[in-house]
Amino acid sequence: MSGLPATVPHRLTGRRVEVTEPLDLGGRGPGTAEAVGFLRECQSLGLSVSWRATGSPRYDLGALRHLPPPDELPSKADELAAWRSAYSYGSLYHRRGPGFVTVLDRRDLGTALRLTLDHPALCGVFLRLLEPTPLDALDATGREAAALLAAERLVLVSAGWAVTLPPRIRRWPVPCTAI
Template identity: 70%
Template sequence: MSAPPGEVPYRLAGREADVARALDLSGTGRATAEAVRFLRECESRGLRVTWRAAGSPSYDPGLLHHLPPPLELPGHEGELANWRAAYSYGSLHHRRGPGFVTVLDRRQRGTAVRLTLDHPGLLAAFLRLQEPAPLDAVDPEALALLTAERLVLAAGGWAVALPPRIRRWPVPCTAL
């Protein structure tokens, strides 16, 4: 198994990743996009992540409730409790096919939304945002649609896709 990519210093021991420093969730630049990508990739690989958050989110933190919650979210204890209650492995994920991506979003309790991205512009933007990118590097119309569907975090001049590509599959195969 390959390790999660990114610029986040961490230690990998078995199926656990321990992040060395607090991850910036403020949404003020590239550091937030890199942190979200790192957490998304850990989720994708089924790794248990031990991490702490820094910064006060300038976006709806509910966008991240499909990712493992931090040990600490200074100044936002209520939000941390909500995150812990809402988190469930696989509640937002994607699968790829030839010329399309299917996304299943179960972040909202009691609902399941299935989206198929097969329009070339949307698909290209989604795949491009597997890596954090400056906002001007992505088609603005596609970015607006993906952001409206809560599939992309766009903050601080940077954007990154939110749904992990599940590689460890405890999610029932009939769920997608």
């Protein structure tokens, strides 16, 4: 145990979260998975987030454009501008049913993709990876499921860690058809 806090240092004021330390998007360990999971949960609760990014991502940042963009993204001004222009609340989310998960993905302009995960392994891994998880903690079937979900851009896999990307929307805007 390193003695570091298990959560991202942040301050919550009303419906706004201010993250006090930069979040590592570099993809070199559990920090990136935890940062993405934290941002996903903030979005799930309908919170606005002010945060700064650090690190140089080795993965497609387009997979994160459903999350609120950072205030700063060092040496990636073009990608930050693209993220800001593409961001829309509710562009990626999931809903759960008995034995299945449905995902709506509108991250790419002009497309809307609805996926239903009803295979027990895919559904189970999708839900398990809501908590950032090392791939080594999954069995062979779980790692295969994580790879399939990553290929669909529903899971971010980086440096041996994986985290589910779509939030479960718990606070819908009024009217809810705004999403």
